[in-house]
Amino acid sequence: MVGQFISPAGYADMLSRGRAQAMPLLALAPETLRTDYNRKPFLVGHALGEHPLFQLDPLFALCRRLPPEQILYRVGKIPGDTPLDSSYDDYKQGLTLEDVLQHFEERQAYICINNPERDATYQPLIDGLLGEIAAQTDPLDPIMSWYSSYIFISARDSVTPYHMDREMNFLLQIRGQKTVYLWDQDDDDIMNSEQKDRLLSRIGGRPAYQPSFEAKALAFDLRPGTGVHHPFIAPHRVHTGTALSVSLALTFRTRQSDMxxxxxxxxxxxxxxxxxxxxxxxxxxxxxxxxxxxxxxxxxxxxxxxxxxxxx
Ligand SMILES: [Fe+2]
Structure with missing residues (x-):
């Protein structure tokens, strides 16, 4: 999905607003960032739990307001090794978005809202969060060049299959529980250098999951108010718990990751x-x-x- 390129002037503006944020919504431990950012996944804190824009009614209104191509959904139980890119088409059961919104829990539905930052109501909040991240990561990894955000809403027991993205991520849990399994992007047994070259050149599909990977997974249990950092291209799989879950992913690229x-x-x-x-x-x-x-x-x-x- 297409995100948003950030101009140098736009980045400077984002950075200065992030640095001036009097009431930060994110809690990133400076020492952990310094040692682990873009190397290893780590937990972060946030204060989005009670935010009115992340309640179900405004989120469903956003789903109805955005262009349909920005709303991906699937229903029912899906296997954890399903290819992510085809999972939305394969597990839709011919249902319309309206049906899914009206019978969300009954259908055991999962919705991915792509780029909520394109909505005027959500844009200031998401840009502000990006600014907070930039204020903390700039000394380590200066100049964000691109970003894209996603809101995930799951009725219960959903799985986002094993995959890797071509950027960094802070995944924030706002409601319900999630277990995020992450794998070391630098482990050649998980993803060798040729597979990474092909992934970033968009040649063929993404490197596939193997059952032998399971023993090497790092598991992070997310609760409302916590989140996890995904290093660049770190493979991951996400399971939601038995209750309704809402989370926000803030993904971005930098001058270094572009290089x-x-x-x-x-x-x-x-x-x-x-x-x-x-x-x-x-x-x-x-x-x-x-x-x-x-x-x-x-x-x-x-x-x-x-x-x-x-x-x-
Ligand atoms: Fe992902």
């Missing part, structure tokens, strides 16, 4: 030529060089495309 992404794309190109490039993340200078070449290649590609278009 990793382009270095992975460079590697995928090299693999296409039959070469075996060094894994991304091993040498920062090499990753930067790969990123520069990949971006120069993209610019050249665009220029040639434009030239051909002009000549046609």
């Amino acid at each position: 990793w992404t382009d270095a992975h794309r460079f590697n995928a190109r090299m693999r296409g030529l039959g070469l075996r490039p060094a894994p991304v993340g091993r040498h920062a200078w090499l990753d930067r060089a790969k990123c520069s070449v990949a971006r120069a290649g993209q610019r050249l590609h665009r220029m040639l495309g434009a030239t051909q278009h002009d000549a046609a």
